[in-house]
Amino acid sequence: MIKNPRLSAYKRRKVTLPDGRREYRVWRPDLREALADLSAGRADALLCLDLDRAFRDPKDLQDLADVVEFSPHSIVVESCTNSLHMEKGHDNFDAEVRVLVANKASRDAARRVSMARERQARNGQFGGGRRPFGFCLGPPDVPDGAMPDEVVCPWHGGRSCKAGVTTIDYEIEVVADCSHRLLQGLTLRALAAELREGDVSTVTGASWSAETLRDILLRPRNAGFMVHKGQILEGVRAPWEPIVSPEVFKAVCELLTDPSRRVGPGAAPRWHGSGIYRCGICTPLDVVVDEPVTCEVTGGGREPRYRCKERNHLTRNAGKVDELVFANVLYTLTHPDRFDLLAPPAPEVDAQALRGERAAIRARLERMAEDEVLGKRTAGQVAAATRVGKARIAEIEELLNANVTDDPLAEVINSADPVRMWRDMGLANRRLIIDRLFTVTILPSGKRGRGFYPDSVRIDAKQPLRPLLAAVA
Ligand SMILES: [Zn+2]
Ligand SMILES: [Zn+2]
Secondary structure, three states, X not given: XXXXXXXXXXXXXXXXXXXXXXXXXXOXXXXXXXXXXHHHOOOOEEXXXXXXXXXXXXXXXXXXXXXXXXXXXXXXXXXXXXXXXXXXXXXXXXXXXXXXXXXXXXXXXXXXXXXXXXXHHHOOOOOOOOOOOOEOOOOOOOOOOOOHHHOOOOOOOOOOOOOOOOEOHHHHHHHHHHHHHHXXXXXXXXXXXXXXXXXXXXXXXXXXXXXXXXXXXXXXHXXXXXXXXXXXXXXXXXXXXXXXXXXXXXHXXXXXXXXXXXXXXXXXXXXXXXXXXXXXXXXXXXXXXXXXXXXXXXXXXXXXXXXXXXXXXXXXXXXHHHHHHHHHHHHHHOOOOXXXXXXXXXXXXXXXXXXXXXXXXXXXXXHHHHHHHOOOOOHHHHHHHHHHHHHHHXXXXXXXXXXXXXXXXXXXXXXXXXXXXXXXXXXXXXXHHHHHHEEEEEOOOOOOOOOOOHHHEEEEEOOOOOOOOOOOO
């Protein structure tokens, strides 16, 4: 007799069938045991309470039908609700159809569970599983007989935090810091190496790897976005303070998911200038602009071309433009005065203290705003204080950024073989170097036909070096 199985049991596992085959089935140990008994002749009848409850998967029913049909002894299968009757030599079709219907109902239930998860995500609740780096698991369940006050969150010490919602300071610091420094040009590998040396461990305790860090930095929750089934829920804000701004998060994603970053050393370099090289029509050489119009690459086929991002009025052979830019990079990297390009090292700052000061200013400004509401301060006083406070915050942020910015050029120029280092460098790092060294502008070529004219690309050094005798094309 099969008792009611747990109805939520809808998970699949590999099971051994009576004939020894191993296949995926809804995991039902009770049913498997019954089938084995019937098949071995230890039992000759099977009684279920109800067909729908006993068989969630038509394949299970097929297994039972096989046992009934092919066993050397006779087997009778019956259910209390009369929904199932099987016997050797009978057509068991009716039972199978019923199971198919039951199975669909079960899938509908699974869908309902999934909708509940979405509701949870919308409310900012944690869906369960391994804790996301940066967030605690909340206070553990209180075991029988224990005092709740003594069973506390290992990270926060109390029982007030929430799983997947309450942040762990030293971990979100890692997320913010690595996101920013990645954008400033450090590689995942370099950051992971640094973390391996540090005090903050991964969630599993495994050693930090570039891949682990990448997974963490790509999490929308870092920017306070809620996710359901891989999609960011529009208009839903997480109940925690975003760790990085949406802009930083977006830039990190673009950087980490750029397929051209996976190009290994030696592969034909392409796409070096997308978003960097300027359109010479939209952004003429003699005009100073904050936001130059840049080019993107079109035609991933045989001859990709840089094209103005905004209008369809300028395209140029991407490979040829890159070649020209590379020649200028190599010229610069081998120039005797190349060390002059390196900026003096950023001043040593106490980042921890600066961050503390920034938080304190923010807290004070908030208190002042409350005081204004209570009439303890005038609006003018609060406005003046806010101005001063915000100016200091801006100053602090500049110091913090200066401190974490590594000149991407330094590593190359200080290396024993800058040319080789450039050649072995990943595309993202090369882009940093190009952008650091030059303003590249693709000029309109006029009506000179389809050829490539080197003088139709203007490459201006951001920090010009004294010209050497041998000029570069
Ligand atoms: Zn906690
Ligand atoms: Zn343009």
